[in-house]
Amino acid sequence: MIAAHPRRENQNHRAILDVKSNNFMPTRLSTSVKAPKQDRSRASFDRVLDAAVELLKEQGYQGFTLQEVSKRSRTSIGSIYCRVKGKDDLFHAVQDHVLAKLDAEMESILEPSKWENVDPRKLILFLVRELAEYLRRHTPILRALISRELADPVVMKKGKKAHWRVAERFQSLLMRHAAEFNHPNPEQATAFCFNLTYASIAKHLDIDTVTPSNDGSQWNQLIDDLGRVVSLFLLSTESFEAGSGSGANGLVKTRSKAAAARALSISKTLRS
DSSP, X not given: OOOBOTTSTTOBOOOOOOOSOOOXXXXXXXXXXXOOOSHHHHHHHHHHHHHHXXXXXXXXXXGXXXXXXXXXXXXXXXXXXXXXXXXXXXHHHHHHHHHHHHHHHHHHHTXXXXXXXXXXXXXXXXXXXXXXXXXXXXXXXXXXXXXXXXXXXXXXXXXXXXXXXXXXXXXXXXXXXXXXXXXXXXXXXXXXXXXXXXXXXXXXHTTTSXXXXXXXXXXXXXXXXXXXXXXXXXXXXXXXXXXXXXXXHHSEEESOHHHHHHHHHHHXXXXX
16 A cells, blocks of 8 residues: 555555565454454454455456455355455455555564664665565555555555555655755655655556556666665755745756756656
């Protein structure tokens, strides 16, 4: 759910999912879901949620039916209706289930104590690659969740909150090195870098579409290029002067014309 969406204005967010480990805090179910109280009932509903996740990853919202979830989870349709009122209620429960796992995954990856005394350039390359691989791992479920955001404000609201948790962790690690940035506004600069990185990767993966793309051999090149662009933007020794406008295009003037032109070209492409 998890940021700057490359093709929709004012939706700097997005959702996210599914890790191999099961060592997570229990999922906080939507208030519209009747939470099971007994161990057997919880295990049964967990099977329902897991089956629903796999179905959404394979077929998206269009192929998401309670009948198919019932079949895959080996749970009666009546038992499912004891917990949810219908398809959308179950979808909300699935989103909660997914976001809880994703939040725990990203919290573990970006645990601040792991990155103390790390050179800022190495940290930037790490952050860009981890964010990219994280999004690629979870692209199928992200597509399914994002496809409902415009139609369902509940899904959008939860997606925004999940996205901003990822952004906050990414940016807070960068801000540890704010004293080394040559940019006049470090907080604005780190936010721009996160949005640029996220939007570039999301567009490459076509996360906002229902048709998968083939990222192919350009994947590593994209990550390497993004790492270099972010490093240059934050750590270049070239001087910055305040611009006359706001946002990426009016933010700075730099003597490094080639670097500035490249960053602006990328940001314009992402907004197109």
